[in-house]
Amino acid sequence: MNIMTKTIKVIVVNFLMLPMLVFMSCENHDNSVQSGTNSSSSHPSLIITKQGVRDIRANLGSIPVFDETLATAKAEVEAEMATGIDVPVPKDFSGGYTHEKHKKNFLVLQKAGVLYQILADEKYAKFVKEMLFAYAKLYPTLPPHPQTRSYARGKLFWQALNDANWLVYASQAYDCVYDYLTEDERAVLENDLFKPFADYISKESPQFYNRVHNHSTWGNVAVGMIALVIEDDSLLQTALYGLKVDNLTSDMKDNDGGFIKNKDGKAGFIANLEEPFSPDGYYTEGPYYQRYAMYPFLIFAQALHNKKPALHIFQHKDSVLLKAVDALINLSDADGDFFTLNDAQKGMSYYSSALVSAVDIAYYYGGNNPELLSIAEKQAKVTLDDAGLSVALAIKNGKAKPYQKNSIELSDGPNGADGAVGILRRENIELVFKYTAHGLSHGHFDKLSYLLFDEGKEVVQDYGLARFVNIEQKGGGNYLKENTTWAKQTVAHNTLVQNETSHFGGEYEVASKHHSEKYLFDIKNKDVQVASAKESNAYPGTELHRTMALIKDADYPNPFVLDIMRVSSEKANQYDLPFYYLGQIMQTSFEYSKLETPAILGASDGYQHLFKEAQAKSNGEMLQFNWLLKNKFYSYSAVTSNNDEIILARIGANDPKYNLRTDPTLIIRKKATKNTIFASVVESHGTYNPVSELAINAYSHIKNIEVVYDTKDYTGILIETKNDKSTVFVISNLSNDKDTEHKITINEKELVWKGPFTIKTL
């Protein structure tokens, strides 16, 4: 302590000499502390390392992104230091004071620890120490959290999940001040706080800890992180491989309706790494939860890399953790917002702090891909450790290259065999086609659904989740009941609903057993990119086969989407295909009649949340629907059959608390039909400028669409433009072999081609 105080005085003398002096002061301090403690101790070593500290200090002041992040962290921590430490008795849900305070505390703890290492200013260590001691005093007195909603309550927070968050961050802080503390002080913290804390979220909460689920990942990592800091190998074993005894039964469910016990009895960090990630790095819950999970996965991997290099964690499962970072970036739109697959809040993006560490870690430990640097540049933040330093230095040295997001198929399932997400990209258009597995408890019943983006703006939307995360006014910031009754239901998505019943009867148990089947993902020809998949379990006895193509054609101002949904059933059904356009109706080719007042569309499976506003009957001609969104004109052109119903509806029925957004939809309904084809084209064709008041290309370029071939072997769709060009797209329904030759005759013209599809101008 004495030496530390002295060196601080020296630092004040000459600011210009800071880096070197700081370095010296730390060495001195380390020595002094080490002499009084276990001589084998080597901290920090978890995330920021001793070598990292030396390198950072040597570069401080000349690495702009790092320096700015550091200045922000310093300001934030010092503001908290000025406010004074508050470790309140837990009481509130997310959004409430005690929740937000404890959350703020762990974030600040971690930052203060890092600041102590980087700036070698004892005040930060003192602050960490005092706050940890405040927790060590409070924690032993705490019963489970008074809010009882969660299937696994924490003590500081209403759910153990948040307690695990706390420990992941606090462990890092502890590692940074480890050598600053005396052995006695460490004994108090470990015995009164860290060990009981780890026990509570593991042994005492097996329903939380011993699963394959993002909750458990946090739990495993929390325990693993503190185990690495205090070098407790038996604790580390439970973190890596789960509890040996958990007394969980196979019928237990969490608050989201997800099963708790893994079907193969797997648990622990390694299982959580193997099971939910596909070989392509896709996380089965979807990008929103992947983003949430990335932080614990990567931070623990980083710690394991530093402390247990023999595990080769970054190389595990063919480097799946590093692939996951690229997968996640590819699962974002042009603005960096993640596609809302399954439960997902809109607006979450790769600007999230979880992605800052993910990108930095992937860069540092994953081969220095210069494209990651351009994402880091946009983030304008780095982690304050070895990885962040390497990114900041590389950016400074001009190594960044633009991140190229291309069309990509990301398989789902531990072995990549459980379907996939197909993303087709061309110019301003991004099409996301989902033919995955269910996605655990956050999955939606939306087999073969899709989303469409134009310049990063959602045009044909996925509703996302029904929740206002951390907004206390709305159900404590937690999932709202409309998430189950609306957001997860099939009719809330851009996919087919049979007999007003959700896929798999809306039953999670059933849905979890199945996945869609990839049929085709072909992006070789950039002008005609095709993804196709089949689903035969969502409605037993009915097969759905959807083919989506993103086509670039000089006759159209932008790439357009061709969508072919082929339905074959053993019996006659009602089929609804909703189309969740966003924006204002401009014009329709059909005459609709608006109801005097909206009527509730149905009784259950999400239909109870839709208001029918208007209806029309098809005369068998192509339906054309023209709308305006954010000063762009779009058209939806769809084949219809005589007497198809066209329903214009809006979300918001049976919503007593205004929990839902009142977004519109168009539904094509076919009654008493066994086999049919829904074929349509979506175009982004024009713009409106409210300043010049000029409307450009306000109309669709399409004159007609027709199903010109329809057998069990082939489906052929003819698209006729207003300048009289006819193009036919044919897909082979039974053979996706790329070398098989096909020959059929359409409109008296013989088409011959090789492979599963063809497109020809007639």
Add this chain to the structure above:
Amino acid sequence: MNIMTKTIKVIVVNFLMLPMLVFMSCENHDNSVQSGTNSSSSHPSLIITKQGVRDIRANLGSIPVFDETLATAKAEVEAEMATGIDVPVPKDFSGGYTHEKHKKNFLVLQKAGVLYQILADEKYAKFVKEMLFAYAKLYPTLPPHPQTRSYARGKLFWQALNDANWLVYASQAYDCVYDYLTEDERAVLENDLFKPFADYISKESPQFYNRVHNHSTWGNVAVGMIALVIEDDSLLQTALYGLKVDNLTSDMKDNDGGFIKNKDGKAGFIANLEEPFSPDGYYTEGPYYQRYAMYPFLIFAQALHNKKPALHIFQHKDSVLLKAVDALINLSDADGDFFTLNDAQKGMSYYSSALVSAVDIAYYYGGNNPELLSIAEKQAKVTLDDAGLSVALAIKNGKAKPYQKNSIELSDGPNGADGAVGILRRENIELVFKYTAHGLSHGHFDKLSYLLFDEGKEVVQDYGLARFVNIEQKGGGNYLKENTTWAKQTVAHNTLVQNETSHFGGEYEVASKHHSEKYLFDIKNKDVQVASAKESNAYPGTELHRTMALIKDADYPNPFVLDIMRVSSEKANQYDLPFYYLGQIMQTSFEYSKLETPAILGASDGYQHLFKEAQAKSNGEMLQFNWLLKNKFYSYSAVTSNNDEIILARIGANDPKYNLRTDPTLIIRKKATKNTIFASVVESHGTYNPVSELAINAYSHIKNIEVVYDTKDYTGILIETKNDKSTVFVISNLSNDKDTEHKITINEKELVWKGPFTIKTL
């Protein structure tokens, strides 16, 4: 011609010598042409002048904003030249091909003329000549436009208004190529095109031409511009002072329901300048139409300044045209979007080309106000003439200063005595309070209404117009019938509706006779800015007195709005006060019950377009309504009386063509009441970040609001914050004299103050 060709060759030789050579070439050309024509001719002289051309050429290449605008114009004109001239037989409404083509043509004509002068390249003059001759060939063959909807049809366009637009621009083009043409060529153009064109929109369309209205302004200016080019003084007289004979009768109306004949029989440009502009430069139709009118007003003023300097047009009516430019900028939000008062489309802004010329002209002819330069910088465009050059040079020389938008009251009426718009500004908050005259045929029935903006985003909205300007799909891009049945009605605004009837019974004839009365506009104390006004004609027998204050108080994160609407009537009525918040409901202090399906709120006066979604009865306590808009939290806290009805409603009923936006509103309804006070506070208090998922300051800071004093003399409102600070605001209802002393007792405390209001912490 020969000399011109030669000099062009010279120009090619050495690009670096361009400015000087171009200059020489032009001089030569001018001389050559002048020698073959009327020697007294001096063109161009209308907008761009001979001296201007010399100065521009001398600076070309070194004036960034000007150079960029020129390059854009060049690219645009050359693209049109490459496409070839098309002067189609008129057929379509706005948005349709012939309409848009003729519109494009006049814009390109004007630019090509200017390019000819600046770049001295004959190809532009040739292009202008050929297009004008195509028009001269077509025009004499044309009947009135085949679309018959307008009260004053044009020949090229469906309304004479657009024909006038054409002539305003074509006159400028003609001026630029005047000397390039032979006398014979000019004779053809003048006799076959310009003179009959001018006659058609004036003598032959008196209902269009001889009014005080923005349409007539365009008509007068069109005729005046061509009169100045061809130096026809008798034509100029009708432009300046109107037609002597018009045969208009006092019951004639235009398509908007506006009276055609001016009540004092005034007409012509000067009358149009005097009547609609207040001495503060406010244009009675509102900023959207002021923006539209600014171009003809200022372009003609510029032409008159150049050709008839003795008129001193810029000094007319105490320089009202120059003041109007500042008024208009002040009528825009922080992003430059105009406040939607009366008929107005959202998104129109000072980025409009009309404002580019307005700003440049005001700078050049109005004393070189450096704050205008910062607007010009944002516009990143200048006019390609003397004024634009002066702006570009000043920007280049670093003279720009930030434009300071402060709180301001802009009087309405020719003498400034017909009410006003009061704009209160503080930090991120802008409050627009409307107590004007009706605003001619584009006026809305919304006495004492208000709009609220936060960082340039509309928070408490005015609906604007029901029209999709120039979007052909929507009623030919013209006004929709819902503009009359909804947008103009009182209930579509944030002001009081008595007995479900619009102000003045929704009768334009009655509304036009009245205006609200300014009571108070006091912005001396920046922390308590107050605007107050009265309205006693909207509902005969009922007096409305609304006081709005924008208050900055350290206890609140942002300035908040206090709104006091005092109603006194001779008889009992139903009073509705709608509050058009934008965003999603988070929480309410009152229990509402949602209707199973929405019900139409009323039968007429706009109520037929509202769906009632939910209702509540007040228990007499303060109502608090908390909502989220674009990641910001807002609260509306309002005093209610026992049994007040609270209605949550949404626009969209009786809207068979989806012409309306489905925006929400909250209505406080008091039944069978004579005198009452609606008092409320609107706060912008918090933020949500969807990336960090942090909600900050999600709740109102207000614990209670109460009417603590209510006599005919004074109204006192008490505001209590959650940290137990009580503040009382008192307004004197009868004396707005700033020196009168007042003394009252509230809650046993004596308040003594001087002037119409006071605010005190109790």
